[in-house]
């Protein structure tokens with residue numbers, strides 16, 4: 001056996017795979033443990049054989065970024081090994097996610113709890129952005145929570161780096177309800193601000209306990225957004241009407257955030273507002289957000305171990321079968337959760353059609369020299 | 370109540386980003402370590418292949434002239450230079466090219482050319498690089514544009530290459546560092562833009578030449594970039610270095626050399642490496658190595674050879690043994706009146722698990 005295969009086999013033997021705990025779009029997730037210590041882990045098994053173009057882009061992105069990122073608020077990738085035609089990612093085991101927490105109607109959130117979750121989200125995100133990485137799929141379901149309450153950014157299947165100045169990127173990213181208006185208008189040169197908008201939506205959702213901007217289609221997403229925050233003017237967001245997919249969806253007045261978020265403090269609304277500024281250039285950065293007075297004002301963020309958690313861990317398998325009703329009482333979610341766009345992205349940022357390779361690379365290529 | 374560590378503005382990673390990278394942690398060597406890594410790898414490979422020859426027919430390995438570590442490296446270097454041609458053909462951005470070259474070099478720190486020919490590995494490394502740098506192209510389009518290459522030629526090695534890279538896909542490149550330096554330098558006072566631009570273009574050529582050397586396995590991207598700048602324009606490079614240290618508090622007067630002169634000092638070996646080795650290998654020398662490679666490549670890797678068949682048979686025998694053991698376990702569980710007991714539980718839940726550990 002080759003040295004490389006031997007090393008892989010040795011890695012594989014370090015981890016034991018137990019029962020299946022969930023299934024995503026491109027992977028099956030198992031409970032597992034480290035053989036030598038018994039430490040619990042999650043093993044995400046990605047089938048490679050099924051993709052005609054070999055190793056799948058989502059898997060590649062996830063491995064590429066998680067191998068570089070080590071931070072308390074980013075899910076830890078402990079190991080990678082392959083078995084036959086599968087790629088296995090050994091991840092730290094995380095009990096639950098923010099979506100399940102939000103949907104558990106038996107839990108009461110204190111303002112200090114919301115502050116803690118948002119602070120942890122910003123800390124993880126600031127670290128990504130400092131490393132020139134855009135997450136591009138932030139939503140409660142991708143914010144996993146550990147047994148001791150730490151929140152971790154997960155699911156880097158859509159992430160990319162943005163160190164290249166002026167590089168054209170696809171706008172088909174971020175699950176619709178968390179997608180900023182510049183992407184809905186087809187903007188192809190965007191940056192960290194797209195993730196900040198998503199955090200703003202999550203922030204609002206934590207207070208409302210229901211998705212803040214649940215559009216039913218991409219067009220409706222714009223309407224829903226403008227109905228809540230007012231139709232942007234050329235003054236507050238210069239140039240937006242020149243964006244590729246700009247469309248006028250009507251004039252809506254801006255409702256003060258205060259009307260909807262009646263219990264929030266002024267600091268809280270000030271930060272929320274800065275996350276949801278239309279002009280991406282004026283939207284707050286993760287770094288500045290962490291220095292915002294909101295985080296230094298009373299009440300201080302709850303200690304992670306004190307944060308509310310669903311009592312019974314809902315099995316993801318049950319959830320998939322639709323046996324568990326998350327809607328419960330309280331404000332109902334009107335729209336169905338938008339579909340994932342992950343698969344479609346595989347070729348969206350590069351050439352696919354052989355005849356158009358040269359042409360395509362031509363206009364994406366903005367060589368620095 | 371927030372504890373100190375809960376302070377939202379506390380940055381939790383104090384180390385510079387590059388030093389936390391897999392490149393820094395896994396892929397940097399001293400020149401001696403690098404030479405040793407290669408010679409150990411080569412020695413192990415020769416031993417294994419010699420054994421394979423002997424297993425085929427006793428005494429058959431005595432005549433074979435195996436490649437040395439240096440000869441292997443020469444061949445890898447040739448194919449590193451071909452990446453550039455191929456990328457020109459596809460009009461891939463520089464990042465794709467640089468990444469593929471790095472993958473190719475790293476691959477051969479773990480594998481021998483006598484097992485895997487660099488031509489094939491180069492094609493796979495480049496294909497992976499298009500994906501990891503976010504410039505994917507369909508496998509079909511890729512293979513169609515390369516003569517005598519089937520999609521399966523590219524895909525067959527994909528897993529092995531990814532494994533050999535340790536799944537460390539992110540690469541820090543010298544051309545990126547150079548670009549940053551170029552932007553920085555523009556802030557210096559009293560510069561002539563045309564002169565600067567010209568220096569940058571020349572430095573970039575040196576960066577490209579450095580890809581044919583071991584520089585990236587030994588030095589940091591910014592060291593390489595600065596060395597290249599220094600080759601292009603020593604005065605600009607030292608002006609830039611001075612500006613990097615001018616923001617630091619002035620050090621007390623001492624006989625020790627200034628930090629920037631220490632910095633410029635370590636550039637010397639990089640510069641000579643680029644000038645001496647950043648050139649295409651001699652065609653005749655490579656041809657000779659390639660000719661010998663045909664005679665000393667691992668017979669176990671030659672599809673259809675008897676050694677290859679024997680290895681395949683061995684694998685099949687092991688798999689059959691495993692199936693028998695598994696069936697035995699199940700039979701026993703049923704006999705024990707425990708069909709849903711521990712022996713079966715795993716398979717029950719693990720219905721699509723087709724890859725138990727190898728024995």
Ligand SMILES: Nc1ncnc2c1ncn2[C@@H]1O[C@H](COP(=O)(O)OP(=O)(O)OP(=O)(O)O)[C@@H](O)[C@H]1O
Pocket residue numbers: 021022023024025026027028029041042044075091092093094095141144155316340
């Ligand atoms: N680190 C982990 N610890 C514990 N459970 C996990 C972990 N990662 C994933 N899971 C479980 O496995 C399920 C599938 O995860 P995965 O990330 O593959 O897909 P997803 O996020 O649900 O869907 P998609 O792939 O569409 O984003 C999750 O819903 C979760 O229940």
Ligand SMILES: [Mg+2]
Pocket residue numbers: 024141142155
């Ligand atoms: Mg997910």
